Amino acid sequence: MALAGDGPLVVLIHGFPESWYSWRHQIPALVNAGYRVAAPDVRGYGGSDKPHAIAAYAIKDMSADIGGLIEALGAEQAVVVGHDWGAPIAYGTALFHPERVRAVAGLSVPHLGRGPVPIVELLRKMFKDRFFYQLYFQEPGVAEAELEADVRRSLRKIYTSIRVENPTGPGFLDRLADPERLPFWLTAADLDYFAGQFQDSGFRGPLNRYRNSERDFAQLAAVDGKLIEQPTAFLAGSLDHVLRMIPGVDMIELMRKQVADLRHVQLIEGAGHWLQQERPVDVNAALLSFLNGLAGDGHQRARLGRSS
Structure with a gap:
């Protein structure tokens, strides 16, 4: 895990097949702006635990890892930011552990809710x-x-x-x-x-x-119909294949129905799926705009900062 800086905590969650290193351009930008940044290798990757069982990688376990990390770092809350598979983990953390999440940002993969059947x-x-x-x-x-x-x-x-x-x-x-x-x-x-x-x-x-689609579907029943209440941002590349995975469906509009406060949406023209690596200047600017805007909601520094 990469851990740097001092200030309100931001947790960066990578996707498949990557590692904490996919956030190499964001970590210094956020630290220089006054944030404390944690970018872990998620379960199964790099320096993190790698349980063998398929069931160990269900959404509740992956989300619990992030909630536990926030607590272990001594913060009451954090802003969680996820890319690719990291985005559903960020959304899951906001839903299953709302007390730990001040705000959430997803890159490339929008939040569509549980859906009628397993994906x-x-x-x-x-x-x-x-x-x-x-x-x-x-x-x-x-x-x-x-x-x-x-x-x-x-x-x-x-x-x-x-x-x-x-x-x-x-x-x-x-x-x-x-x-x-x-x-x-x-x-x-x-x-x-x-x-x-x-x-x-x-x-x-x-x-x-x-391999956990059915298990995720069962676990997400506990939060089915529940909106993400925290302030939310979504970023994607205009060329990202994920947004066109379901023909004829506007995934961003579907996300608006699942999020109570989707306050920042940005499609970065000409960018593809590996967004924060392809266009770090644009992503950093968008994240900092979103993060700095949270200060106006009150209590940001006190609640996101380290408690020790």
């Missing part, structure tokens, strides 16, 4: 006999073997592919183009760091998050 069931109906990566990830051991065969190549393809090269390839990576060069936002040293993390941790824990 995996919806995906099976949508894609039927067609390939979809989240369905491919369901069988334990299959995707692990593919991704762990050459970790650096796997991450390079996932981070940089903007097109499907071989739609009939047998595996996930077979379908992704391998770039001739890395994008401007990812250096060889960055890729080496990410690869080193997964060489040590493997992919089972990260993939287990995808």
Whole structure:
């Protein structure tokens, strides 16, 4: 975990397949603005615990980790910010542990609520006999073997592919183009760091998050119909595939129905899925605007600051 700064606590939650390092551009900007920043490796990644059981990666457990981290750091509350899978964990923390969350921000993945059926069931109906990566990830051991065969190549393809090269390839990576060069936002040293993390941790824990759709659905029944009451922000790239995952559905409008105080929404033109790495200046400005705006709500410094 990266921990730096002194002031109101902000917890940054990464997604798949990343680590705390995906927030490398945000940590110094937030610290310089007077915030204390914690960017953990979430359960199953990097330096964090890696339980074997699939059930250990359900949304209540992942959210409890963040609530426990806030308490362990001596803060009464924190602002939680999540990207990709980190966004649902941030939303889950706000719902299951509202006393620990002052405000919440999601990047790339909007909050859509529980829904009528588990997400995996919806995906099976949508894609039927067609390939979809989240369905491919369901069988334990299959995707692990593919991704762990050459970790650096796997991450390079996932981070940089903007097109499907071989739609009939047998595996996930077979379908992704391998770039001739890395994008401007990812250096060889960055890729080496990410690869080193997964060489040590493997992919089972990260993939287990995808294998909890039915369990998440059952656990979220306890907060079904409950709005996120805390001030909320949502950021995404205009080119992010996630926002177009369900054809004809405006996911941001759906999010507005699940959040009581969605006070900041921003689509960053020309950006893709790896938003805080691709466009750090824009993301930092948006986060700081959102965070600084909370001061007007009163008691921010007292409630987010360390209690010790």
